[in-house]
Amino acid sequence: MNSSESNQHVNPNPTPMATQPIKSKFKISAFYTLPLLVLTIAITLGFTRTDFYKVHYLRHSLTSQTLIQAIGSLFSPSKSVFVPSQCVLWMAPFLSGGGYSSEAWSYILSLHSHTKMHSFRLTIEHHGDQESLEFWDGLPQEMKKLAYKLYRTECRINETIVVCHSEPGAWYPPLFQTFPCPPPPFYSAFKSVIGRTMFETDRVNGEHVERCNKMDYVWVPTDFHKSTFVGSGVDPSKVVKIVQPIDVEFFDPAKYEPFDLTSRGKLILGSSSAKKNFVFLSIFKWEFRKGWDVLLKSYLKEFSKDDNVALFLLTNPYHTDRDFGNKIMDFVESSYLGEPVGGFAPIYVIDSHIAQSELPRVYKAANAFVLPSRGEGWGRPLVEAMAMSLPVIATNWSGPTEYLTDDNSYPLPVDRMSEVMEGPFMGHLWAEPCVDELQNLMRRVMNHRDEAMAKGRKAREDMIRRFSPEIVADIVTEQMENILRL
Numbered sequence: 486m487n488s489s490e491s492n493q494h495v496n497p498n499p500t501p502m503a504t505q506p507i508k509s510k511f512k513i514s515a516f517y518t519l520p521l522l523v524l525t526i527a528i529t530l531g532f533t534r535t536d537f538y539k540v541h542y543l544r545h546s547l548t549s550q551t552l553i554q555a556i557g558s559l560f561s562p563s564k565s566v567f568v569p570s571q572c573v574l575w576m577a578p579f580l581s582g583g584g585y586s587s588e589a590w591s592y593i594l595s596l597h598s599h600t601k602m603h604s605f606r607l608t609i610e611h612h613g614d615q616e617s618l619e620f621w622d623g624l625p626q627e628m629k630k631l632a633y634k635l636y637r638t639e640c641r642i643n644e645t646i647v648v649c650h651s652e653p654g655a656w657y658p659p660l661f662q663t664f665p666c667p668p669p670p671f672y673s674a675f676k677s678v679i680g681r682t683m684f685e686t687d688r689v690n691g692e693h694v695e696r697c698n699k700m701d702y703v704w705v706p707t708d709f710h711k712s713t714f715v716g717s718g719v720d721p722s723k724v725v726k727i728v729q730p731i732d733v734e735f736f737d738p739a740k741y742e743p744f745d746l747t748s749r750g751k752l753i754l755g756s757s758s759a760k761k762n763f764v765f766l767s768i769f770k771w772e773f774r775k776g777w778d779v780l781l782k783s784y785l786k787e788f789s790k791d792d793n794v795a796l797f798l799l800t801n802p803y804h805t806d807r808d809f810g811n812k813i814m815d816f817v818e819s820s821y822l823g824e825p826v827g828g829f830a831p832i833y834v835i836d837s838h839i840a841q842s843e844l845p846r847v848y849k850a851a852n853a854f855v856l857p858s859r860g861e862g863w864g865r866p867l868v869e870a871m872a873m874s875l876p877v878i879a880t881n882w883s884g885p886t887e888y889l890t891d892d893n894s895y896p897l898p899v900d901r902m903s904e905v906m907e908g909p910f911m912g913h914l915w916a917e918p919c920v921d922e923l924q925n926l927m928r929r930v931m932n933h934r935d936e937a938m939a940k941g942r943k944a945r946e947d948m949i950r951r952f953s954p955e956i957v958a959d960i961v962t963e964q965m966e967n968i969l970r971l
């Protein structure tokens with residue numbers, strides 16, 4: 486370790502925000518300044534729209550170290566007296582939306598609200614994906630303030646643990662243009678560098694294994710990942726399981742009235758009827774991995790109009806157009822799914838934007854959640870549905886095996902493993918969920934309501950017990966403290 490580097494402060498020269506791009510916490514080359522500029526603009530806009538006085542105040546005060554601390558107290562009036570010098574720098578696609586983004590936010594919010602953090606301070610940096618001004622704009626004001634506050638926290642490099650929370654291709658040296666993680670001066674200057682990642686198939690490719698092995702630790706969310714990462718060649722002593730938090734206060738069925746799904750759903754197949762005995766819900770990005778083909782096949786084979794069921798798909802495009810109606814009709818035709826005598830059971834698609842704040846009401850409107858995915862990292866909609874006490878039917882393979890049990894859900898058996906046929910992970914294996922079993926389970930959850938509701942209640946209990954923010958904040962804090970003590 487070079488002492489002039491270790492002596493370096495993370496953010497030595499704060500500059501007025503409005504006039505030039507923020508200098509990063511670390512020395513950066515011009516190559517990396519564009520994302521930061523966007524971040525700066527996003528933050529500035531966020532404040533300009535909401536609180537003119539504060540912007541004004543910020544602009545004129547950011548040059549002074551002491552005033553930065555004063556601003557800190559503007560956002561958090563109750564400051565602990567003791568300020569630890571050690572830091573955790575969490576780098577993730579905070580401003581992008583999407584899986585890693587929401588996962589990273591859930592950790593940050595958990596740590597922020599449930600740790601006293603007497604042992605370290607928390608700071609963040611955007612990394613790993615394109616910023617989306619729209620996403621930043623849609624964030625609740627409290628989260629924006631928190632982002633701003635954490636972003637400004639200063640740390641010494643030699644007393645900082647860096648978490649690179651993104652796909653390994655984004656880690657230094659990145660395979661695409663993104664602010665590097667760990668930042669200059671890269672790996673060895675920091676106290677420790679942790680890669681946080683996951684994967685949806687049965688293995689990790691060689692390039693990613695190498696990147697994982699450069700890290701001091703690799704955090705993965707499940708035992709499934711521990712086994713696939715180690716099996717692919719990642720150093721077992723580096724791999725640590727850290728589960729993902731779920732906001733069980735926000736996803737609490739007692740707090741919500743059901744969303745009117747038919748008001749937003751487009752009827753694609755079958756006919757709508759006023760009488761709906763049972764509503765199945767699925768939420769996914771439209772990609773083959775999610776097993777939408779398996780879901781449609783099982784549902785249409787098992788049910789007809791006479792069952793008074795409905796299937797709602799809340800979906801959005803993933804490298805496709807949003808003409809889901811035609812995709813579904815083409816699939817039904819090409820699979821020779823004959824129309825039952827009574828007519829097809831109805832399928833609705835909701836592809837318009839549903840705000841995060843409405844999401845619990847969407848779950849609340851369903852009787853069961855179903856996702857026959859071929860592989861999942863964690864399966865966020867599954868744990869959300871479980872926190873909302875819904876009975877869940879989901880493929881019993883990959884990440885979700887961490888929390889699916891016979892007591893809290895309907896784990897869907899796998900027929901066989903199949904090869905990924907396209908994309909960068911061609912040749913890897915993932916699971917083919919069993920169509921017949923899915924038919925049986927969908928029928929079962931509908932016909933045995935008491936059993937299904939009992940499983941739903943158990944699901945929420947398990948989510949609270951294992952993944953509630955305070956529990957996960959403790960797990961993360963303990964890991965960090967162990968590293969800082971080394």
Ligand SMILES: *[C@@H]1O[C@H](CO)[C@@H](O)[C@H](O)[C@H]1NC(C)=O
Pocket residue numbers: 488491492641643644
């Ligand atoms: C980090 O570097 C600073 C300045 O050289 C030094 O005072 C401090 O003790 C170092 N911290 C650790 C944990 O080595």
Ligand SMILES: *[C@@H]1O[C@H](CO)[C@@H](O)[C@H](O)[C@H]1NC(C)=O
Pocket residue numbers: 881886891896897898
């Ligand atoms: C789900 O998979 C686990 C192994 O990952 C197995 O122990 C369990 O029996 C399976 N459950 C069902 C219902 O198939």
